[in-house]
Amino acid sequence: MSAAFDVIIGLEVHVELKTASKLFCGCSTAFGSAPNSQTCPVCLGMPGVLPVLNREAVRLAVRSALALNCTVRPYSKFDRKQYFYPDLPKAYQISQYDLPLAEYGWVNIRPSGQDVKRVGIRRIHLEEDAGKLNHLGQRLGDAVGSLVDLNRAGVPLIEIVSEPDMRSAEEARLYLTELRAVLSYLDVSDLRMEEGSLRCDANVSLRPRGYTGSLEELPRVEIKNVNSIRNVQRGIEYEIARQAELLSRGERIVRETRGFDDVSGRTYSQRSKEEAHDYRYFPEPDLPPLVLQSEWIEKERAALPPLPDAIRQDLIARGIPDKDVEVLVLDREAYQYWKEASPAFSDDRLLVNWMLSDVSRLLNAQGRTFGDCPVRPRQLVELLTLIQEGTLSGRMAKEVLDAMFETGQDAKTVVKQKGLSQITDESALMQVVQRVLEAHAHVVEDYLSGKDKALAYLVGQVMKETRGQAKPDLVNRLLKEAIRGGQTVSG
Amino acid sequence: MAKSLWMEDAVTLHELFVAGEVRATDIVEHHLERLNARDPVIRAFLHVAAEQARAQAAVQDRWSPAERAERPLSGVPVAIKDNIVTETMPTTAASRILQNFYAPYNATVVDKLYEAGAIVIGKTNLDEFAMGSSTEHSAFYPTRNPWALDRVPGGSSGGSAAAVAAGMVPLALGSDTGGSIRQPSAYCGIIGMKPTYGRVSRYGLIAFASSLDQIGPMARRVRDLRALYDVIAGPDPRDATSLPDTTDATPLSRPWRIGVPREYFGEGLDPEIRHVLDRHLSQLRAEGHEIRDISLPHTRFAIAAYYLIAPAEASSNLSRYDGIRYGFRRESRDLVTLYEATRDEGFGPEVKRRILLGTHALSSGYYDAYYLTAQKVRTLIRRDFDDAFHTVDFVVTPTTPEVAFRLGERSDDPLTMYLGDIYTVTANLAGLPAISLPVGWAHGLPVGVQWLAKPLADHQLLEAAEALEGLLPPVRFPEEVEG
Structure with missing residues (x-):
């Protein structure tokens, strides 16, 4: 990394919560079932349906927030995030906007050769997952059609938004690894990146030395939907190099969303922020505010492993x-x-x-x-x-x-x-030792003339005779004693 | 068949059926006959479920007296506004985008109706997605006012109001977002109630503006209205905004303290309607009730706030009609074109107007100025009522500033039509129960009086309405306008 820049990285991690049913209806959340087999009028966004909040999802989200040292808000609310896409049946996602479930947490990471470093967590909020599109064709660009599978639509998610505290791809890897470890002890999620139960988007910016503006104003690139921790690291590494190269040539970095191609190891442009959505967030009128009693929160805290x-x-x-x-x-x-x-x-x-x-x-x-x-x-x-x-x-x-x-x-x-028991009977073993010494008299002579390696050979022979069941240090001692004894006798 | 059963009220029909004096089949046939005679002109219904109704009646005719008695609406024909979903009948919300749509489930209120033995006659016309005050904005055809066929029945529950007024059914369900039950009830000379927000489950009501929508009963007699209210009200685990069963049980003591807000009797109120209201108030005074002049100062902002909040929520609620999963779809070469063409052809002009208004009100950079400000006004309006209900039991106002207008009269003038909601939107913004009662006539057309009570005082309001019924003109049918 060129000394002219600081790397600024923040991660948005989505974690699917391990509830039996979806966030706002009773459908199963099991992974891998036949397409659209786990749907109902509510998660299909049929006319007239209403969401009902899954309490277990709230509990798992609060548990996660507490384990990540967050402050859980006694009063939070749900909002609608609106955009059109076939994987989003209602054309809005029920999420949390300005009053998230929890805020101000952290995890500690241990960059090698450095002190423990604290990475801040800005907020954790609860939201519903979207469905999945299966494009017929090689790429989205030349797809001849798309199949919509809404089994995942409405599965509960928490989004964990870090502070922009990481300064290298390695730190991002450590943060993700630590985050996953903490969550794994809580048993709140399957945490399988390959199945999408853990997903990570990385925001990468380069801050020129001497820059005094706010981080928000730095052109930021978001790398989306990377399918392993290793690839998050690779994507960030590539992005740092790409942006550094652009800056060194005096070019501007465009604020955009980029995908990661794990074959080439490169990121590629998906959508510039100029064409970004206006999500038109507003409070979800179908759900009352989420009010959590502090006694209940404390009970959950006390129950953390x-x-x-x-x-x-x-x-x-x-x-x-x-x-x-x-x-x-x-x-x-x-x-x-x-x-x-x-x-x-x-x-x-x-x-x-x-x-x-x-x-x-x-x-x-x-x-x-x-x-x-x-x-x-x-x-x-x-x-x-x-x-x-x-x-x-x-x-x-x-x-x-x-x-x-x-x-x-x-x-x-x-x-x-x-029949593997080790021979610990000295008299039994001594018989073998005597046999070996007699059979290898010239090796004994070598040993006596100062070749220490000769003893190792003799030990090996005893071990071979005993099919490895002799204790090597015992064999060693018995050999030495026998050789010393033999000298005395013969001398 | 004996005398015309369609003229009877719902509770009487139920009692005759329980007593074994009439068959459910006869009740249904009388009503279908009336419907077939009147509806080709009035066009209150979008779907008539004649065979299903006959089948239901046949089943009920085999019930024992005990089985008939334990279901409070057995033998009673009911119509359902077509924005309430039904599994066995299409649900269109009077929109092309849902033409021929069958929901895979029944709304909670529909299940409750069947459970109570109600015989569903069909689905009634409305302004598309309940957006309008005349039922002219139905994508299929307008409904006519049974009292004057060249006039609108009001809206958006115009089909339900016209069906009840014309004697096609004694009871109907409507929905009320800014007056959509009360205004057509007033225009058609029947009784309509918007319950306290949260008293009736919205599960299965096609959402227009979620924080304002409420299903309610419509009838010719208060006793009937109450019977239907009792069947549909109550908490629903499928609706997180439905309220627990904690109605205010305080008995209503006489005399009543009645607040008359001066803001509801000002400019824009038809003098003849004012005259009818004045007579109503003098009758109340003569009954010994106390009439108080009160002020609800933020009323003048209500229409502005309503026409930001309702379209904002509507713009979001109607986003799901995208042609992907159900309903109308215009096939196109790519996704964005499919969305655009489907919604362009699927929605009518009034719906599009409100989606645009609402989308704009929620847009980044405008949210604070529009949506947030409107929500603050809403809080102020609620406080006005809170203050008022410290000193009065009820608030009495005209339901509408004018009588039913002519078909087509307001088609090019949405603003005037919006202003017609001036007396009704406040109950939705404040979440109050409100009822419109036919109180007299002006220009030969029905006039409604609106009674409002504090939140959860639905039963007190019904009790008062029942007591008032003696002061109201007797139930009549619009036979004189036949043809």
Whole structure:
């Protein structure tokens, strides 16, 4: 980034709330059903219908707002945002305009090598989703027709509007990641960007150094409908470079809406703000104002689960390395797995280490998550306890874990079936050691003449004889003792 | 068939039916016969559901006396204004854009009617989307005033008013956004009531101006009006603006304190109507009631505020008629042209005028000056009434400044037509219950008096109206204008 500009980024995030029914009618919100199968006169915008507010949606929205440190307004109202489009049955969206549900929140992000940074949240409001258009043809431009699916029309959304506090694409990525993590602990949304239950629009402007005007007046480009956090970051990166290039050539940046093409990694112009809509917002006369009692708000606040910042502190206090802490915190299922396993196991570092290396590797290979891990936390603890007790070596434990993944069996069952128990009986092992020493007398000589590597070879031979069931440090000690003893005898 | 059942009032018909003295089938046939005789000229109906009504009657004729008695409107024919949706009959709102439209559901009031045993005769004409005061703005045909066939029945519930006045039905539903029940009731010499905003569910009423619209009953007798009101009123979980069942139960004590707002008797009021009103007030005084001169100072801003708020909401409510999902569609080469052509051909001139007005009033840069200011005026008007009802029980005004005008007389003069709403819009802006009663005649045409009460005092208003009925001219039918 050229030193001549500051990057100014603000994000608008839409989150579909996980209610059973839509925001203003009783239709199901399930994803992926046959087109228009989840509709009724209300969400189809038939003549004469009226909206009735879904209380559960209000509760989930308030929960989200509180978790994001917002102030929930005791009095908010709904407004109509008006525009014509076939995905909007009433030709207006019921949203909240000047009195949103909640305001003035924040999330903390941790840019690498820097202090924790607070990104402000300007407002959160509740609104209904629009339907979906499926264009027949390659692109909208040459579509021969469009099919309207109104299953999504009326699904409850919250829109979370950040302050323009982010200064790089990386910070935007961290903000989105953190936001998603916070919401994931609340269980208010599926948060699937690929299914559209989490959507992000990014506003990007470059502020020349020395600019003293307001941010509002800076030409701002909005990147719309990007389908993954990674692509949000890419889109912003591209946009920063594009705008910087324009400015360096002395050209003007046009205020506009741009799409992101994930194949080329570029943004492209969709609509300039000059042709933008006048949404003609006005208060929704069909809904009374939304009045929330402060006691009820406080009850919801008290019911919030532990959230990422508190979880981080707890994990760090347990001596888990920072890097592992981040991985756990950002993956709610992993954290819950750990939380279930941890009380039964004394060594958190070992537990986390196994979770994030071997268990994760197997999960990734099977396309699974910690939420549907075939090895349950109790079973992993049992396996790790066998290592702690010396019954299994680390290498053997990995083999056992593989089998547990395959069969879902407990560690002890696998160990028994495979005859994998580690040999801890010194006298039994000593016999093997003696055999190996006799068979490799020249290696013993090498060792005695100062070649330390020779001992490793001998250890390897013992391990081979015992099919890996010997404890390596024990073998090491017994070999040394036997060699030293042999010298004494023969010398 | 015996004597003409169409001349009976609704409650009497119900009682005769419960007593087994007449069959529902006879009641229906008498009314259909009357309708067939009168409606080809009056044109009150857009759709006559003769077969459905006969089928309903046949079913009810098999009911036991107990079954008949437990449904308060069994055996009673009712007409429904065609902006109230019905599953088994088309609902057009008298607009080309909804020609042949069948709703996939019944309005709450329609379900309540069926539940109460009412026999639905058909759907009545109106000004397109209830926008107008004459029923001339129907996309299909105008309705004529049964008392003078060259005159309008008023509007927008002109079809319902004419049908009741002409004896085609004893009861009808109307809707009232700025006087659309009361003004045609006055013009046609019947009784019409706009309940307190929120007393009757709007679910299934095709929205014109959501914060003002209210469904209400129309009848020739107060007792009938009350019977219909009792069936349709009450909270509805499908309407978030419907009110919980907390009517003001304070009994009405005599004498009544009656406020007469001087702003409603000034310039523009036909002297003959004024004369009729004066006689009404002297009768009330003679009955021992107290008549008080009061002031509702913000009345003069009411029309301006109303004609900003109502079109603003209408512009939004009518956006859904876009040709995409239902109703009329003009196929076009692209989306924007489809929208434009559909709405251009689908809506009539009065509807377009109000959509334009409303769109402008809500536009960025004009919202504060128009919509917001109008809302402030609305608050002031409400306060005027709050203050008045501290000292009086009722407010009495003329319903309209003039009697029914001639067909076509106001077609090119929307402003004059808007000004005709001057006495009725305040009840909508303030959310009050208001009733228009046929109080006399001027120029050989019916004159209405409007009674207003404080919010939720619907029952007191009905009680007063029932007590007043003795002071009113007897029910007549416009036989003399036959032809």
